[in-house]
Amino acid sequence: MSAFDRVEDAARYEVVCGGFDPALFRAASVRPADRVLDIGCGYGATTRHAARLAADGHVLGNDIVEPLLAQARAFADDEGLRNVTFEAGDAQAHPFPTGGFDVAISRFGVMFFRDPAAAFANVRRALRDGGRLVFATIGPPDGNDLPKVIASVAPPRPAGAPPADVHSLADPDRIAAVLGKAGFRQVHAEPVEIHIDLGPDAEAAAAFVLAWGASRDLVGEGEERKARAALTDAARAFETPEGVRLRSTAWLVVAS
Numbered sequence: 632m633s634a635f636d637r638v639e640d641a642a643r644y645e646v647v648c649g650g651f652d653p654a655l656f657r658a659a660s661v662r663p664a665d666r667v668l669d670i671g672c673g674y675g676a677t678t679r680h681a682a683r684l685a686a687d688g689h690v691l692g693n694d695i696v697e698p699l700l701a702q703a704r705a706f707a708d709d710e711g712l713r714n715v716t717f718e719a720g721d722a723q724a725h726p727f728p729t730g731g732f733d734v735a736i737s738r739f740g741v742m743f744f745r746d747p748a749a750a751f752a753n754v755r756r757a758l759r760d761g762g763r764l765v766f767a768t769i770g771p772p773d774g775n776d777l778p779k780v781i782a783s784v785a786p787p788r789p790a791g792a793p794p795a796d797v798h799s800l801a802d803p804d805r806i807a808a809v810l811g812k813a814g815f816r817q818v819h820a821e822p823v824e825i826h827i828d829l830g831p832d833a834e835a836a837a838a839f840v841l842a843w844g845a846s847r848d849l850v851g852e853g854e855e856r857k858a859r860a861a862l863t864d865a866a867r868a869f870e871t872p873e874g875v876r877l878r879s880t881a882w883l884v885v886a887s
């Protein structure tokens with residue numbers, strides 16, 4: 632079995648999440664001297680983008696998974712970025728410098744906290760007075776087709792069970808409540824909708840999901856054939872003449 636190719640996997644994250652960058656960075660309005668924290672940065676695409684904008688400042692990319700950060704460092708080195716570092720740790724408790732950042736950003740890296748209010752309070756502590764938090768988080772299930780496709784290989788959720796992590800902040804009232812508890816004020820959430828093009832046909836879309844680092848672990852050893860068939864079936868519903876086109880809706884949240 633060939634080694635997992637993290638360069639290819641990083642490209643898959645851009646297919647799924649990259650369409651939200653214009654809205655995220657418009658809202659973040661990173662300035663040249665800003666100190667930026669990127670929470671749950673993964674392979675660091677948004678960290679690098681912030682580093683280009685904060686050319687006289689500094690950007691810290693944080694993620695809980697070190698192997699992602701190893702690849703993120705390699706991408707930043709390849710680009711010759713000198714104002715970016717990556718640090719592994721759970722953003723919920725990581726000892727970020729108090730008041731050390733002007734702006735904290737996240738592209739879908741804040742949906743998985745065990746205790747969201749504690750995590751956002753830790754992020755707030757890391758922001759200077761008047762600093763701002765800007766993040767994208769996945770919106771309600773009915774506006775998001777990719778989780779529906781992936782659900783064809785995920786175990787069904789028992790009736791009445793709380794929403795899966797990915798939708799943990801899908802309700803804007805909950806976002807406001809959690810951020811308020813963490814000490815943020817002036818919380819504003821607006822919906823942003825894009826399309827994700829997952830491949831020319833349902834078979835290609837299934838191959839994408841089976842290969843993508845965020846979903847491939849859902850399929851156990853020996854289950855691949857069955858999973859491929861289920862994913863292909865699920866993706867068929869989203870085939871268009873232009874390929875498999877999925878609706879993707881996020882909340883773009885700005886808080887200070």
Ligand SMILES: C[S@@+](CC[C@H](N)C(=O)[O-])C[C@H]1O[C@@H](n2cnc3c(N)ncnc32)[C@H](O)[C@@H]1O
Nearest residue numbers: 644671672673694695696721722738739740743
């Ligand atoms: C959907 S991915 C998004 C990655 C990246 N921001 C992007 O847009 O490509 C979510 C990321 O959050 C990270 N993550 C999950 N829980 C975390 C935590 N408690 N602290 C820091 N990072 C976390 C995951 O490891 C993963 O890389």
